[in-house]
Amino acid sequence: MEVQWVGVETPRLGPPHTAISVIFSILLGLRYTQALEMSVGKITHMEAVNGSTVILPCTYASCIGIKDLYFNWQFNENGTMQKVCDSIIVSEGVVPDVKIYRERVEFVGMNDHNNISIMLWNITFEDAGEYTCFGRNPKEKGRNHSAVFTLYVVDELRVVDNTLATMIASAVGGAIALLMGFMLLKNFTLFVLAKLEEKNKECLVTSSGIDNTENGLSGSKADSKPTPKKK
Template sequence: MKSPAAKTGPLLHLYCVTRALEVSVGKAAVIYAQNGTDTLLPCTFTACIGFENAKFSWTRNGTEIFGGTIKNKDSKPVPSSKSEAQEVDKYMLPEITLLKDSKEYNISILILDVDFSDSGKYTCKVENPKEKNAKHNATITLQVVVQLEKVDNTVTLIILSVVGGVIGLLILIMLVKKLVLFILKKTQEKKECLVSSSANDNTENGLAGSKAEQKPASKA
């Protein structure tokens, strides 16, 4: 009989094969940056079985601008020779980090003092020898602008105010309804109490409709 570990082994292998090496630059297809600012271009890669001597590179419009190798998750990236000079002047790679509770490794690149010539398509590529030299890449577009547009939240605020007002009005109507029902109930109870008291008084005073005892008529 196979042990539980033996049964889960193939499943784990299948899970790793289906995921294999993946590279992601986030959900945003375009990043807008103001001229003269430092801009971070995100990139993470996932290696289900880990990695050894992984090769990575960043290209802009097809031309490599930065690259290097990473021995393992505990090692710092080693820039390639053609990237070393550029790294000091223009590009910086934050220390690789293992994101919490996952197998994603961060190789985002920081572009210092961006200008309009930095606009273009940036591709993050990774090759992992541990996964039979599996390769994967992802592309993101950088658009450098004079000034970032301010988001106008006026419409959103108006919608939220209207919705809030409607909800508040409905709550007020419900409270008024409950108050009216409560008053009507109390009024009805008071009327019933008065009618009952009046009937009792009439009975005690021997008025019409009372059950006061009468002497039987004498027989002739």
């Protein structure tokens, strides 16, 4: 009988460069998760009075540093992005030569601590809206990021009504004071009762000794007198 051998195909592993490519992609992804970031701070809006001067904050950060970082500020004017200013920062610490495209705008960041903030002078109601701080870092293969800051322009700042807060604070303070007074009164009452009880015990001991003396009981002063002798 002829025996037929059935061959089992051994799975082939990919070439070494495939694994290297996967690892490189993962590392690249991890690097980009901490890449260029533009930030306007935790408070992303401001309310200012018409005619005042305000600063729109913005800073940048990159885990691997920057080189020829391009940045700009843009203003959303009725759906159209209008450039406010732009420049290129050659490297960290270098003061950029900023071009201004809008009136009453001044660059005040000076790249100090990665600061690229701008100042708006004598603002009007037309200046209200969204301002976008944008950055692109060629060192990170053109990685870019942006942050939006919203400016509201009003006739006068709203006065916050603190009546409710004052009432709550007064109520809480009164309750605490009442509780402290109650605790002091309680402690004082317990102290007085303790003193009265101690005084009552002393009175009972004293009155008991007097009763024994008057009744001529053993151990009293009446027993201490000597018996008169008969003549």
